[in-house]
Amino acid sequence: MTPERWKRIEALYHATRERSGQDRAAFLLDACADDESLRRDVESLLAEGSSDDGFLGQPAVVRGAEMLSDVPAATMTGRSIGRYTLQRLIGAGGMGEVYQSHDATLGRDVAIKILPQAFTRDPDRLARLGREARMLAALSHPNICGIYGLEEADAIRFLLLEFVNGETLAELLARLSRPQPGNPGLSVGDALTFARQIADALEAAHEKGIVHRDLKPANIKITAGGVVKVLDFGLAKSIGANGSSPDITHPPGADAARPGGAVIGTAAYMSPEQARGLAVDKRTDIWAFGCVLYEMLTSRHAFPGQTVSDTIAKILEREPDWSALPATTPASIRRLLLRCLVKDPRQRLRDMGDARIEIDGVEDGQPNTVHESSPRPSRSTWFPWSVAGMLAIGCTLLLVAWAPWREVARPVPARVPTELTADPSIVGSASTQFGGGTILSPAGDLIAFVAQSQVDGRARIYLRRLGQLDATPLPGTERPLSPFFSPDGRSIGFFADGSLKTVSVAGGAPVSLTDVLEHFGGSWSEDGTIVFAPRRTGGPLMAVPSSGGIPKPLTTLAEGELGQFWPQMLPGGKAVLFTSNNSPGSNDDADLVVQTLPNGPRRIVQLGGYHGRYVPSGLGSAGGAGQRDGHLLYIR
Incomplete structure (x- = not known):
């Protein structure tokens, strides 16, 4: 070790000691940058400083002299230790230096790991070397560098390792x-x-x-x-x-x-x-x-x-x-x-x-997915949810097929029945307060739903491709309510922990947009605005940019209207469908209303009903090319 190196170690040691806790760790990491050997040298001195007879028990000049007295490590190349000739240094760090070496007795190349010479008299480092040897001896595996032994020659202890020729x-x-x-x-x-x-x-x-x-x-x-x-x-x-x-x-x-x-x-x-x-x-x-x-x-x-x-x-x-x-x-x-x-x-x-x-x-070309390490639940756990899911889908299909409000007969497209079986790694849908606990992406290829994990019992948003059997949880979406897709299907909005949040379906940390202590549904407009009902006690709909900001009123209450709930932005972003309620704590007097934006007329599209959802059918209407027809689904 050169005098310049020692001066740097000593300066960092004293500077680090002046800090405490996480500040000490962060400072040392930043100060040493990519020089791991420097960081570990300083850490070794800090370790000795924690004991009465360690570094602090000696004047710095004494410890510095000890470290400087060793021959620089680079001179080990070309030297022999017992029957091994150290040919070249192939790796170095605070935990040791590794040399490609030649075993003259067996006529083979090996790797020899020894401590940096500055620490050859450090009993802690020597003990670690021995522990590493015992640990590697327990790891006999073709993808782990093997160990031949722990040896000592010429007063130097070293690990004798498999030499791996490659980059x-x-x-x-x-x-x-x-x-x-x-x-x-x-x-x-x-x-x-x-x-x-x-x-x-x-x-x-x-x-x-x-x-x-x-x-x-x-x-x-x-x-x-x-x-x-x-x-x-x-x-x-x-x-x-x-x-x-x-x-x-x-x-x-x-x-x-x-x-x-x-x-x-x-x-x-x-x-x-x-x-x-x-x-x-x-x-x-x-x-x-x-x-x-x-x-x-x-x-x-x-x-x-x-x-x-x-x-x-x-x-x-x-x-x-x-x-x-x-x-x-x-x-x-x-x-x-x-x-x-x-x-x-x-x-x-x-x-x-x-x-x-x-x-x-x-x-292997198989559509495997990652499973949580949990026991497979019995039929009694998942079967009811499977039945409930299929019944819900069947009722929805029957309602869409019936469509009593259609005035003229239209071509009936071919429908392919789809059965969605339950994922045994989750327990079933959590309560979403009529918030659309299971939602389909705009492209129709991805299902998002709220369910509880079989492992930790926490509710979160799960994603499932229609062509796959298993669902994948979205990290960071614990305790979600009322999820809804963005128009491009790349993100999901939801309510959790008193906030309106968004998260990418590709993963990543959810983003909190605004505080929402209560809510009754949300919807994502094509212009990037998110519309939501913020209060259980009533009030107009609010809107906030999907990038975050201060919510602003989107609508106003009509005379005698208590509140507006369960909004859905309609295609084109020029109107919003919502539930209009005039009775506190009851949906008996609720109607479905479409409000033209920003301040256009409103009309009741269904007397009696709540939580309405417009579902486009994809059929061309008599109104002209480019227009779309659809259906209104609601609860009554």
């Missing part, structure tokens, strides 16, 4: 991202082939109770034959079934989030809980896997930032740019990414085996 995934992605003729980048197929092997490796580690905690492209090697090897378990953690067993990379009693709240891992791939310095389990690897898969598909970070602090902020508050995914990305893989990158670990994909199965389904 790291980081190097591969960097090479493919450089624009040049004939360089199309990493294909979706190759990305999924690599992802499948990464998932297999993590699944094997998790089954042994081991969490990697630093999964990233730089720790993934790919051989010339396309075999993936996950490397560097130097930051790994051993967890029990309840995630409470001790961290094997720290001495007994050490905090899992590092001394003083420092953060373990690489910023761009940290899970939100990891970035906050909280306890982690296998779900933090699932998050990192999602980041790596996203990067393979898009050639960009899921959470890019100019500084580490920027990156951490995006991890905690923003969503990846889902539009960057290639158009050829299978829908099931998009859903898999959404499940992996849920910020709340309780809602995240629960097991790497589910990810592997999902990828296998794509490779």
Whole structure:
């Protein structure tokens, strides 16, 4: 270590000690940027500072002299340790330096991992090296870099590892991202082939109770034959079934989030809980896997930032740019990414085996989807909801077919019966106060509905393609009421937790538009305005831009009218259909009204009835080309 390096470590050490808690972690991450070795050197000194006989017990000049007394690490290349010749440095970090080496006795190349020379007398680091050896010995898997042993020669302890001849995934992605003729980048197929092997490796580690905690492209090697090897378990953690067993990379009693709240891992791939310095389990690897898969598909970070602090902020508050995914990305893989990158670990994909199965389904050409790890409910749980759903659909079809208000007979289009069976991973629709708990997208290819999870009992919005059997939850939509689609079918509006919110069907964090303590339905106009009934006690309809803002009255109450509820913007955005009520707490005197906007006439289209819905039929009307006919569905 050079004197200049030591001065920088010492300055950062003192600057970091002046801070506390999460401020300390954020400062150190930002100050060290991408220099992980520097960060870990400072963290090591902070760790020693937490004990009476550690760094603080010595003058800085003494500790500095000890660190500077070692030969610079670069000079290890070309030296021999026992029967091994260190040929070249192939990796370095705060947890160790890895050299491609040659075993003269067996005539083979191996990888040797030793501690940085500045820490060869650090008992904590030496203990971690031994723990890593024992952990790797338990992970015999074709997609995990193997270990041959823990040896000592010439007073140096080192790990003897399998030498993987190839480039790291980081190097591969960097090479493919450089624009040049004939360089199309990493294909979706190759990305999924690599992802499948990464998932297999993590699944094997998790089954042994081991969490990697630093999964990233730089720790993934790919051989010339396309075999993936996950490397560097130097930051790994051993967890029990309840995630409470001790961290094997720290001495007994050490905090899992590092001394003083420092953060373990690489910023761009940290899970939100990891970035906050909280306890982690296998779900933090699932998050990192999602980041790596996203990067393979898009050639960009899921959470890019100019500084580490920027990156951490995006991890905690923003969503990846889902539009960057290639158009050829299978829908099931998009859903898999959404499940992996849920910020709340309780809602995240629960097991790497589910990810592997999902990828296998794509490779086999099967429409597999991600399932929550839960027991399959009995017939008695889902059968009533299946029957209720089919009865509701049947009644709707009968009502549309009857259409008593049609004056002339029109051609009857061919109708193809569709049976929508229940998804056994959910329990059934939650109450939506007549809010359209099941809605169909404008294109007719996607169903959104409110249901409760079999796993955590929470109600949220689920999405289901008509051609698929299973539904996928929309993260962040807990406790929703009265969902409604945007005109383009790309977003859904809903009410939850005292707010009117919107969320993309592709995933992402919901956006709160305005406070709505009470509500009786909403509708999304073609001009981007959302119309809603804000009060149970009555009043006119309100409107707010879908980008957010201050709600403004859209309509006025007629003489004697108590309130206007369950609005629906009609095609063209020039009129709104709503329920007009004149009796508090009752629908006995309710009528269905169409109001021309902005201040045009209104007319009653149905005496007696509430929660009306206009349903376009798609048949041409006698009124002229381009016009559409439809039906009015309502409750009476």
